Amino acid sequence: MLVDFFYTLRKAQVPVSIKELLTLLEALEKHLAFGNWDDFYLLARTCLVKDEKYFDRFDLAFSHYFKGLAELPDPLNNIIPEDWLESDFIRNLSEEEKAEIERLGGLDKLMETLAKRFEEQEKRHAGGSKWIGTGGTSPFGHSGYNPEGVRIGGESKHKRAVKVWEKRQFRDLDDSVELGTRNMKVALRKLRKFARTGAAEELDLDDTIRSTANNAGLLDLKMVPERHNAAKVLLFFDVGGSMDPYIKQCEQLFSAARTEFKHLEYFYFHNCVYERVWKDNKRRWNEHIDTFDLLHTYGKDYRIIFVGDASMAPYEVTERYGSVEHRNPESGAVWLRRILDNWDKAIWLNPSHHRYWGYTASTQMIKQIMDDKMYPLTLGGMEEGIRYLSK
Numbered sequence: 001m002l003v004d005f006f007y008t009l010r011k012a013q014v015p016v017s018i019k020e021l022l023t024l025l026e027a028l029e030k031h032l033a034f035g036n037w038d039d040f041y042l043l044a045r046t047c048l049v050k051d052e053k054y055f056d057r058f059d060l061a062f063s064h065y066f067k068g069l070a071e072l073p074d075p076l077n078n079i080i081p082e083d084w085l086e087s088d089f090i091r092n093l094s095e096e097e098k099a100e101i102e103r104l105g106g107l108d109k110l111m112e113t114l115a116k117r118f119e120e121q122e123k124r125h126a127g128g129s130k131w132i133g134t135g136g137t138s139p140f141g142h143s144g145y146n147p148e149g150v151r152i153g154g155e156s157k158h159k160r161a162v163k164v165w166e167k168r169q170f171r172d173l174d175d176s177v178e179l180g181t182r183n184m185k186v187a188l189r190k191l192r193k194f195a196r197t198g199a200a201e202e203l204d205l206d207d208t209i210r211s212t213a214n215n216a217g218l219l220d221l222k223m224v225p226e227r228h229n230a231a232k233v234l235l236f237f238d239v240g241g242s243m244d245p246y247i248k249q250c251e252q253l254f255s256a257a258r259t260e261f262k263h264l265e266y267f268y269f270h271n272c273v274y275e276r277v278w279k280d281n282k283r284r285w286n287e288h289i290d291t292f293d294l295l296h297t298y299g300k301d302y303r304i305i306f307v308g309d310a311s312m313a314p315y316e317v318t319e320r321y322g323s324v325e326h327r328n329p330e331s332g333a334v335w336l337r338r339i340l341d342n343w344d345k346a347i348w349l350n351p352s353h354h355r356y357w358g359y360t361a362s363t364q365m366i367k368q369i370m371d372d373k374m375y376p377l378t379l380g381g382m383e384e385g386i387r388y389l390s391k
Contacts, residue, residue: 005065009048012061016048023047037066053379184256187382191231191260191303191390231390232263232301234294234343238308239268239281246351249377250307253349265298271312272332272366273339274323291335295342303389304339304346310363310374311352317365336369346370347385351377 002021009016024047033039041062049058207222214220235257237250257264267277267289275291278284315322317332340346348366350357354376357363367374373388375381 005061008065009058009061012057012064014049014054014057014061015051020048020050053383184253184382185260187379187386188256188260191233191386230263231261232299232303233257233261233265234298234302234304235264235266236273236277236304236306236308237266237268238271238306238310240270242309242311243351246309246377249351253307253377263302267294269308270325271308271316271323273306273335274326274328274332275330275335291338295338298343300343302343304343305385305389306346306348306370307351307377308348309350309352310348310357310366311360312362314361314365317362317369333365333369336366340370345389345391346373347389348374349377349382349385350374354381 002025006016006018006021024044027033027043027047033043044062045055045058049055202223204222208220211220211222212218235254237254239250243250254266257266267279268281268284269277273291276288277291277294278288280287313322313324316324319331320329321327322331348370350363352363357367357374363374373385375385
């Protein structure tokens with residue numbers, strides 16, 4: 001059975017190897033998981049998945065392959081007819097009615113009662129307080145209310161079920177989804193250059209042991225400065241216009257970057273970088289920063305990240321005076337090339353879907369100027385970009 005499961009994971013594009021399957025089999029032989037689907041799920045995921053970005057794919061494959069085997073606990077061999085759970089209404093209960101509902105006395109008692117209901121019930125039921133069904137106050141079924149019940153199918157309404165069948169318990173990272181702040185931190189974390197700076201506040205255990213031994217056993221503590229991520233980043237955000245739908249993603253990226261990088265500077269531009277950028281969108285007409293100043297202020301060891309959909313009129317990239325907001329003396333392409341000539345490592349993160357890039361001439365222009373270092377703002381795209389920056 002596990003061999004077929006192994007191939008199911010492969011089809012789901014989870015990179016699992018024979019060695020990892022053998023590890024799972026060995027763990028099962030040692031009874032690290034026995035008679036419990038949750039334990040088996042966690043054990044299988046631990047043995048077979050080596051990167052958390054594949055957790056969601058594993059979860060889907062696991063649910064697909066074992067569907068029907070894990071839906072019900074062993075004592076419940078009957079299958080609940082689907083029509084028992086077809087919700088045609090949700091009963092509205094008063095606070096007094098809810099307060100009168102008595103709890104059954106814990107999960108063990110609840111599951112024992114559920115087993116009895118299977119034996120007794122013969123047809124679909126809705127709106128009651130005892131049988132498996134929908135609505136009402138029965139602890140078994142869905143779309144009703146009970147402070148301590150077993151939801152079977154349906155969707156959560158009151159978040160009170162103590163047990164849920166067919167629920168995906170774990171949904172985590174996937175390299176094909178758009179990022180959230182946590183996912184972004186995972187990706188940005190791979191751009192790390194550690195250095196020890198500042199006061200010596202962290203114990204150096206190896207040096208302490210060595211010095212104590214050399215000191216005839218008398219304790220000789222050795223301290224070192226705490227390690228910090230010394231990676232340096234300049235972050236440029238496109239704002240306004242076609243970027244408005246991606247504000248939330250940009251905010252999440254900004255939040256994640258400020259957490260991960262001690263040496264981070266950020267700037268804003270509109271559509272394409274020209275001779276000036278800014279740090280406050282409300283004051284950008286009065287308080288801007290010359291792009292030439294950036295070129296002469298920040299060292300060659302900085303990494304450059306542009307964030308934008310690269311969607312604009314082509315002349316905004318190629319032409320003098322092409323900007324929609326001001327008369328730019330030099331084209332955006334000129335300024336992009338100056339930045340790329342000044343700093344060795346630069347990428348462009350594009351929040352728009354990759355499938356649409358080919359339909360926008362400006363996107364193709366900027367992608368070409370960036371030497372194809374344009375990546376989608378997904379976990380997979382971001383990891384690929386960060387991998388390039390970290391070389």
